[in-house]
Amino acid sequence: MEAQTNKSPKLNKNKKVIISTAIVLAIGVVGFTGYTLSVNSKVKSWENKIYPGVMVSNVDLSGKSKEEAEIILKNTFSNIIADKKLTVKASDQKLDISYNELKPEFDVKGTVEEAFKYGKSGNLYSKNSLINSKSKKNFDLKLKYDTEKIKEYEKQLTSKVNRQPKNATLSFNDGSINVVDGENGRKINEEQMDKLIKENINGKTTESIEIEVPVEEVAPKVDKSMLAKVNGKISSFSTSFAANSHPESRDVNLKIATGSINGTILLPGEEFSYNNTVGERTAERGFKNGKGYVGDKVEDVIGGGVCQVSTTLYRAIIGAGIKSTERHNHSMPASYSPVGLDATVVWGALDYKFKNTYDFPIYISGYISGKNVVFDVYGNKEGMGGKTYELVAEGVQKLEPNVTTVQDPNMPEGQQSYDKNPVAGYKVTSYLITKQDGNQINKEKIASDSYQVVNGVLRVGTKKPDPVPTPQTPAESNQQQQSNQQGGQSGQQQSGQQGQQQSGQPAQAVPPAPAQ
Numbered sequence: 001m002e003a004q005t006n007k008s009p010k011l012n013k014n015k016k017v018i019i020s021t022a023i024v025l026a027i028g029v030v031g032f033t034g035y036t037l038s039v040n041s042k043v044k045s046w047e048n049k050i051y052p053g054v055m056v057s058n059v060d061l062s063g064k065s066k067e068e069a070e071i072i073l074k075n076t077f078s079n080i081i082a083d084k085k086l087t088v089k090a091s092d093q094k095l096d097i098s099y100n101e102l103k104p105e106f107d108v109k110g111t112v113e114e115a116f117k118y119g120k121s122g123n124l125y126s127k128n129s130l131i132n133s134k135s136k137k138n139f140d141l142k143l144k145y146d147t148e149k150i151k152e153y154e155k156q157l158t159s160k161v162n163r164q165p166k167n168a169t170l171s172f173n174d175g176s177i178n179v180v181d182g183e184n185g186r187k188i189n190e191e192q193m194d195k196l197i198k199e200n201i202n203g204k205t206t207e208s209i210e211i212e213v214p215v216e217e218v219a220p221k222v223d224k225s226m227l228a229k230v231n232g233k234i235s236s237f238s239t240s241f242a243a244n245s246h247p248e249s250r251d252v253n254l255k256i257a258t259g260s261i262n263g264t265i266l267l268p269g270e271e272f273s274y275n276n277t278v279g280e281r282t283a284e285r286g287f288k289n290g291k292g293y294v295g296d297k298v299e300d301v302i303g304g305g306v307c308q309v310s311t312t313l314y315r316a317i318i319g320a321g322i323k324s325t326e327r328h329n330h331s332m333p334a335s336y337s338p339v340g341l342d343a344t345v346v347w348g349a350l351d352y353k354f355k356n357t358y359d360f361p362i363y364i365s366g367y368i369s370g371k372n373v374v375f376d377v378y379g380n381k382e383g384m385g386g387k388t389y390e391l392v393a394e395g396v397q398k399l400e401p402n403v404t405t406v407q408d409p410n411m412p413e414g415q416q417s418y419d420k421n422p423v424a425g426y427k428v429t430s431y432l433i434t435k436q437d438g439n440q441i442n443k444e445k446i447a448s449d450s451y452q453v454v455n456g457v458l459r460v461g462t463k464k465p466d467p468v469p470t471p472q473t474p475a476e477s478n479q480q481q482q483s484n485q486q487g488g489q490s491g492q493q494q495s496g497q498q499g500q501q502q503s504g505q506p507a508q509a510v511p512p513a514p515a516q
């Protein structure tokens with residue numbers, strides 16, 4: 001009995017603790033629930049409103065609906081941007097971009113949408129915290145504009161600022177060679193320019209903004225020090241075009257092509273391309289029609305004759321000991337070059353290329369002198385080591401064409417003409433002869449070339465001449481006159497008789513002249 005009496009107070013104490021805890025928890029739950037309901041109610045009241053402290057271009061939109069905010073912004077900023085300008089500076093040039101020309105339009109709807117969504121992606125308590133916060137959030141009013149117009153402005157500025165560097169070059173005076181120093185160029189960093197302009201074209205209501213875009217200095221590819229080694233002529237070659245059948249048009253093509261190459265500087269290790277240097281042969285660039293090979297025929301083609309320039313250059317360059325990296329012979333022999341020593345070019349197909357294998361630059365001078373295409377190659381005379389070079393053709397094998405004869409009954413007998421001119425073909429090997437102080441020290445095979453045979457077609461006339469009438473004797477002639485007089489007296493009858501006489505007497509045939 002005494003043991004049970006001692007245990008009861010302890011149990012009562014535990015019960016009191018449990019009950020007290022339950023009461024506290026109940027009060028906490030009730031309080032938290034009440035707080036949550038209060039917070040939820042407050043957050044819900046801002047559900048369709050822009051949160052406190054949210055502004056657009058410093059205009060307070062706190063508590064406004066999207067519709068109300070759009071009205072406020074439109075009323076505040078309508079026409080406010082029209083007179084604004086952005087000044088862009090680059091080096092010593094500047095350009096004013098007028099907002100009015102950009103067809104500006106505020107993106108009120110898009111900006112309000114962004115302001116409205118601010119803070120609404122968090123949870124209930126973060127939203128409540130933001131609503132109760134006194135912090136500010138300012139959005140720039142978004143601006144739509146004509147981006148193509150921006151590109152036009154950028155092109156205007158780059159055309160004013162950008163300047164190509166000038167390479168150092170050579171001048172020739174009474175046999176002496178002088179180096180003329182080059183000039184640095186400059187170029188706008190177009191990527192940075194575009195980024196800066198677009199970052200500063202915005203809805204801010206500042207009347208004008210000035211920005212400066214970076215301009216980079218561009219050094220010339222060839223400077224004075226690079227040309228210091230060039231001290232004399234190391235090779236020269238020329239070909240004549242005095243016998244051209246169409247001199248006016250062909251001469252124009254030769255001058256354009258030669259002028260395009262004149263002044264070329266090739267640094268050590270650099271490769272020259274004829275097609276890249278001369279460019280496409282088009283009428284827009286001034287090229288004329290001239291004779292050129294098309295398959296196994298000679299036809300008028302735009303730029304005809306430029307192969308004489310490539311051939312002359314080939315001979316001058318290889319005469320300086322510089323071999324080709326690409327070179328092609330003609331399909332048929334060329335009048336201005338022996339077989340095996342020519343170089344043909346075709347835009348987009350066949351090129352003439354070579355690489356400067358010396359440790360000094362070479363300078364190519366090209367010009368027309370009288371009726372000659374001339375190329376002079378300048379370099380370092382000491383660097384040649386007393387060597388000279390000559391291209392020769394050996395083992396020339398001629399291949400005779402066949403000629404097919406076609407009889408033509410419509411061509412007078414004795415006349416003949418070629419429907420297709422026969423052209424002999426050739427096989428030949430070219431060699432580069434190297435001489436040291438005038439003595440041959442090396443002979444190197446350069447190429448084995450083939451020129452196609454073109455068989456001819458000869459048209460021969462077989463048409464016989466008309467027979468020559470037999471002359472009348474005087475007695476026969478008198479008898480014929482009497483017969484005509486007795487044939488009738490009326491003018492009409494006489495006229496008819498005369499007509500019969502004229503139509504019945506054949507004209508005397510003249511034998512055709514032989515073909516020239």
